[in-house]
Amino acid sequence: xxxxxxxxxxxxxxxxxxxxxVVPLPAAGAxxxxxxxxxxxxxxxxxxxxxxxxxxxxxxxxPTTVVKGIxxxxxxxxxxxxQAVRANANLVITxxxxxxxxxxxxxxxxxxxxxxxxxxxxxxxxxxxxxEFIEKNGLAIFRLRDHWQARKENDMVSGLAGAxxxxxxxxxxxxxxYDIPAASxxxxxxxxxxxxGLRGGLRAVGDKNATVRRVLLHPGSMTPATMWQRYxxxxxxxxxxxxxxxxxxxxxxxFTAGEKRVLVTIGRVVSEEPGMRACAEWLKxxxxxxxxxxxxxxxxYWRPTT
Amino acid sequence: xxxxxxxxxxxxxxxxxxxxxxxxxxFKLGNPDSTVKGIATTVMTTFDMLKRAHGAGLNMVxxxxxxxxxxxxxxxxxxxxxxxxLKTEYVLKNDMMVWRIHDHMHAMKPDFTVxxxxxxxxxxGGESAVMAPxxxxxxxxxxxxxxxxxxxxxxxxxxxxxxxxxxxxSKILLGPGYATPRMTAEADVVIGGxxxxxxxxxxxxxxxxxxxxLGMPKGLIMLGHVISEQPGMQDLANWMRTFIHDIxxxxxxxxxxxx
Numbered sequence: 283x284x285x286x287x288x289x290x291x292x293x294x295x296x297x298x299x300x301x302x303x304v305v306p307l308p309a310a311g312a313x314x315x316x317x318x319x320x321x322x323x324x325x326x327x328x329x330x331x332x333x334x335x336x337x338x339x340x341x342x343x344x345p346t347t348v349v350k351g352i353x354x355x356x357x358x359x360x361x362x363x364x365q366a367v368r369a370n371a372n373l374v375i376t377x378x379x380x381x382x383x384x385x386x387x388x389x390x391x392x393x394x395x396x397x398x399x400x401x402x403x404x405x406x407x408x409x410x411x412x413x414e415f416i417e418k419n420g421l422a423i424f425r426l427r428d429h430w431q432a433r434k435e436n437d438m439v440s441g442l443a444g445a446x447x448x449x450x451x452x453x454x455x456x457x458x459x460y461d462i463p464a465a466s467x468x469x470x471x472x473x474x475x476x477x478x479g480l481r482g483g484l485r486a487v488g489d490k491n492a493t494v495r496r497v498l499l500h501p502g503s504m505t506p507a508t509m510w511q512r513y514x515x516x517x518x519x520x521x522x523x524x525x526x527x528x529x530x531x532x533x534x535x536x537f538t539a540g541e542k543r544v545l546v547t548i549g550r551v552v553s554e555e556p557g558m559r560a561c562a563e564w565l566k567x568x569x570x571x572x573x574x575x576x577x578x579x580x581x582x583y584w585r586p587t588t
Numbered sequence: 589x590x591x592x593x594x595x596x597x598x599x600x601x602x603x604x605x606x607x608x609x610x611x612x613x614x615f616k617l618g619n620p621d622s623t624v625k626g627i628a629t630t631v632m633t634t635f636d637m638l639k640r641a642h643g644a645g646l647n648m649v650x651x652x653x654x655x656x657x658x659x660x661x662x663x664x665x666x667x668x669x670x671x672x673x674l675k676t677e678y679v680l681k682n683d684m685m686v687w688r689i690h691d692h693m694h695a696m697k698p699d700f701t702v703x704x705x706x707x708x709x710x711x712x713g714g715e716s717a718v719m720a721p722x723x724x725x726x727x728x729x730x731x732x733x734x735x736x737x738x739x740x741x742x743x744x745x746x747x748x749x750x751x752x753x754x755x756x757x758s759k760i761l762l763g764p765g766y767a768t769p770r771m772t773a774e775a776d777v778v779i780g781g782x783x784x785x786x787x788x789x790x791x792x793x794x795x796x797x798x799x800x801x802l803g804m805p806k807g808l809i810m811l812g813h814v815i816s817e818q819p820g821m822q823d824l825a826n827w828m829r830t831f832i833h834d835i836x837x838x839x840x841x842x843x844x845x846x847x
Contacts, residue, residue: 337787357786360798378786382795402790407773408799427787485746485846503784506658510669525659525766526782526813526845531632532657532671534845538635539674550785551793582793583748583810586735 317373317422318345320352320569324375327568328429338429341380341387342413343422349373352574354562356554358423360412365577367419373572374423375561377430377554381409386425430561431502437564438501438557442520445556446477448497458499459516467492467544470518474546482585483549487533492542494518501553504529509545518544522553552581589835591620591648591685594627601831602692610691616655617676618685624648627832628840629825631818633686635675637842646838647684650824652693652701652817653765655686693824694719694764700827701764701820705811708819709738709779711760721761721769728758731807734777744815746846750796751777751807765817768810771795777807781816814842 321340325332332338351371355362358376366374381387382402387409402409416423431438439458443449453459465473468490475484498512500521506528513519513536524530524547533545555578565574595615599606607613616633626646630637633655641649654661656672666672679686693701699719706714711724726734732753739747757776763769768780770790778792785793792808799806822839829837 357794359794360801364801379791379794382791382798383789384787402770402795408795408802408804411802412798482748485748487845487847490847507665510657510666514670523785527632527653527766528657528659530813530845531634531654534843535635535657535671535675538639539671579797582750582797584750584753585746585748586732586739 314348315569315571316345317343317347317349317424320349320373320572321345321424323568324426324565325429328433330429330432332429337379337384337386337427338425341376341423341425342416343420345422347372347420347422349422349569349572351572352562352565352569354558354565354574354576355579356558357551357579359579360415362577362579363412363415363419363421366421369575369577371573371575372419372421374421375426375558375565376423377425377427377558377561378551379425380423381412387413426561430557437560438554439499441556441558441560442499442501442553444560446474446499446520453496460497460499461495462497464493464495466490467494467518470494470497471544471546474520474548478548478552478555479581480548480552481581482583483552483581484546486544486546487530488537488544489542490544492517492544494544501557502550506532509533513543513545514541517542518546520546520548520553522550523547549581549583551579555579589624589832591615591618591622591624591687594624594648594832594835595620595687597831598689598828601827602696604692604695604697607691607695611660612654612688612690613692614688616651616661616686616688617679618683620685620687622647622683622685624835626836626838627825627828628838629821629828630840630842631814631821632842633688634842634845635671635678637840638675638678638684641840642678642682642684644838644840646836646840647682649684649686649840650821650828651686651688652690652821652824653813654688661688689824693820694767699764699820700823701817702762704819704823705764705779705816706762708742708815709760709762709809709811710741711762714762719764719767721763721767723772723775724760724762726758726760728756731755731757731777731805734807735809738779738809738811742811742815744811744844746844747812747815748810749807750793750800750810752800752805755800755805755807757805757807764820765813768792771799771806771808776805777809779809779811779816781811781813783810812844812846814844818842 628641761775768783
């Protein structure tokens with residue numbers, strides 16, 4: 283707790299000092315926790331630089347809002363925000379953007395070659411409706427990506443392993459290899475679908491009949507260079523997403539070459555959900571005075587059945 | 589005729605100024621001065637596709653996408669990679685060559701990738717479509733019924749949809765490959781090949797989820813890169829036959845990679 287104390291205001295310090303040895307409770311007269319104070323505590327705890335131009339920061343709402351409860355999520359979709367309101371939470375910590383792109387409602391539209399203007403403007407009806415919902419319900423939205431994934435414990439990987447039931451199967455603490463109970467690739471894919479509650483988002487490339495023992499977990503996007511380096515070290519890669527003309531193409535060629543491996547993509551957001559669930563657990567230790575819960579955005583995809 | 593001469597003929601007929609600075613539209617592998625016995629057009633130079641082209645006696649592959657698993661076909665980090673060696677040796681041993689046509693296909697009028705993708709999903713009126721997306725109107729249907737029509741038309745196993753299957757839709761906005769368009773106020777359904785799921789230029793997945801949550805009838809159909817741009821390579825083969833008569837030209841599909 284000393285590290286927080288050192289960085290909070292003198293007034294707050296005096297309040298805390300006056301209750302030394304007592305569990306800090308939101309007692310009458312204590313300064314209420316605002317969203318910006320909560321974020322400062324998170325920033326102090328995680329350390330590092332927090333440049334204004336980086337992805338992490340407030341994206342919507344009033345930072346002076348008094349926090350009733352915190353929700354973490356991989357993606358602050360409107361459905362997640364609705365659930366947060368129902369859960370009486372008003373500070374939402376999201377790993378991915380809120381406003382449909384890297385600019386996250388901040389920058390003007392940027393042209394993207396051949397694809398029309400980038401981002402969605404302030405006049406867009408969905409952007410407007412989402413902003414109105416946030417305002418009406420007094421929510422504050424903070425994006426926490428870079429600093430959460432940079433944390434040395436990297437719960438993005440261990441969280442995903444936990445969700446798949448493989449927590450005690452990690453090969454080395456500093457790598458993302460897991461040695462899992464041997465099963466066919468097809469059986470392993472069925473297990474992943476069921477453990478993560480997937481609908482249509484999972485796609486697999488490679489040898490269905492491969493025996494899977496060693497798995498590499500890679501939440502988020504995987505680059506081609508990582509794929510080339512690591513695919514031959516494992517039986518299966520489980521990633522969030524890849525580019526199909528790069529990594530998927532590589533996995534298809536490895537299959538043609540006769541190697542018994544499988545590349546499974548489960549969806550970027552789905553792959554990041556368990557890590558944000560872990561974030562809610564961590565917040566309970568950092569911000570004890572308010573409840574923190576995780577709300578899943580879910581697998582967004584379905585497939586036609588006929 | 590050599591590979592280089594085939595490319596010269598394409599450059600003469602393509603109808604747009606040739607951009608010599610395109611890093612994509614170049615020879616990737618093999619000897620451009622080898623004699624062409626037959627031409628295979630394909631969306632992606634997969635190892636499997638190369639084998640089928642060779643089996644059919646076609647030694648020049650004209651591919652829309654890359655050969656070495658990265659957009660620039662940069663091979664400096666691959667020289668010790670066993671798969672790189674295997675694929676390269678297969679092409680060289682069989683006197684094959686690979687040339688890519690990507691940027692110029694998307695500059696052509698029409699853009700065959702868009703024309704054929706529209707046709708494959710059953711949207712009419714796209715015969716002169718270009719890369720810049722525009723809205724096509726179909727008879728009103730539900731997103732679920734339209735997705736089923738897309739499945740029948742493309743034969744895809746693994747394409748993904750976002751949105752309410754019961755949403756009533758009629759305005760379609762389609763882009764090829766990675767050029768999945770941004771959803772607009774006017775469009776009901778965006779169709780593309782692939783798109784970064786979040787934190788990209790524009791995140792259609794989250795946008796369609798939120799529009800759906802607001803009760804707006806919006807849908808997203810991600811065909812997959814191969815399924816999206818593959819049909820255009822059949823059209824490219826047909827077009828090439830109008831000015832190359834002495835060499836067999838065949839469309840050799842890359843398989844949809846997903847199970």
